[in-house]
Amino acid sequence: xxxxxxxxxxxxxxxxxxxxxxxxxxxxxxxxxxxxxxxxxxxxxxxxxxxxxxxxxxxxxxxxxxxxxxxxxxxxxxxxxxxxxxxxxxxxxxxxxxxxxxxxxxxxxxxxxxxxxxxxxxxxxxxxxxxxxxxxxxxxxxxxxxxxxxxxxxxxxxxxxxxxxx
Numbered sequence: 828x829x830x831x832x833x834x835x836x837x838x839x840x841x842x843x844x845x846x847x848x849x850x851x852x853x854x855x856x857x858x859x860x861x862x863x864x865x866x867x868x869x870x871x872x873x874x875x876x877x878x879x880x881x882x883x884x885x886x887x888x889x890x891x892x893x894x895x896x897x898x899x900x901x902x903x904x905x906x907x908x909x910x911x912x913x914x915x916x917x918x919x920x921x922x923x924x925x926x927x928x929x930x931x932x933x934x935x936x937x938x939x940x941x942x943x944x945x946x947x948x949x950x951x952x953x954x955x956x957x958x959x960x961x962x963x964x965x966x967x968x969x970x971x972x973x974x975x976x977x978x979x980x981x982x983x984x985x986x987x988x989x990x991x992x993x
Contacts, residue, residue, distance in 0.1 A: 842921030843883050843891055845950050849992035851879035857989040858897060862963065862974050862981035869979045874986075875899045877907060881953065881992045891915045893926050893941075895988060900932070908932045910939055910959070910986075921945065924955065935970045937961070941988065952993045959986040 858874040877898035883891045893912045900908040912928025924943040929936040943957030963981040966972055974984065 842917050842924065842945060842948065843881075843915075844948065844953050844992070846883045846885045847951075849881040849883070849951075849953065851876065851990045851992055853877075855991040855993070857987070858895075859987040860900065860974060861985045861987070862979065863983050863985060864980045865982060869981055870974060872975075876988075876990065879990050879992070893928070895990075906934065910941065912939075912941065918942075924957075930959075930961070932966070932970045932972055937966055937969055941986075943988075952991065954991045956987075956989040958988070960984070961986065 853876070856876040856879060858876045860872055860874050861868050862870040875898040876895060878894070878896040880894045881891065882894075890913055893910075893915070895910040897908045897910070909931040910928060911931065912926035914927040916925040916927070917923075918925055922945055924945060926941040926943065928939055928941070930939040931937075939959050939961060941957055941959040943955040945953065946956055947954040961984045963984050966984065974981065
């Protein structure tokens with residue numbers, strides 16, 4: 828018979844900074860959109876991260892929330908594209924975070940999974956790097972999104988995000 832210790836909320840406190848609201852300075856972020864066709868990248872471009880925030884609640888019952896706002900990802904209707912997550916799962920002992928949320932693109936909410944690696948963590952700061960992989964055909968059918976003016980073949984999109992919350 829083996830005894831297994833289940834993770835507690837203290838593990839979440841160890842992976843995230845102290846409770847509060849953290850933002851990302853515009854110069855302290857990098858976002859890149861890559862279209863892939865099978866194993867080959869067909870298009871790569873930088874995207875502006877206009878706003879990003881992390882809210883860590885005071886109590887252990889309320890989950891932490893991440894919000895990323897991309898300014899020039901899609902200019903069809905002028906509204907910013909937002910990736911918001913209110914479900915944060917800890918992986919690998921808190922060294923990785925898995926965010927389950929929605930990508931709000933053209934007023935349509937599309938499910939997204941963003942996996943982040945915690946590069947550096949302090950009591951008042953969190954530096955993360957991660958990717959979200961999205962099926963291009965489903966995203967295009969649901970929202971009408973195209974990554975560029977000229978059509979290029981694509982089967983999936985990869986959204987790379989690197990941000991320092993302080």
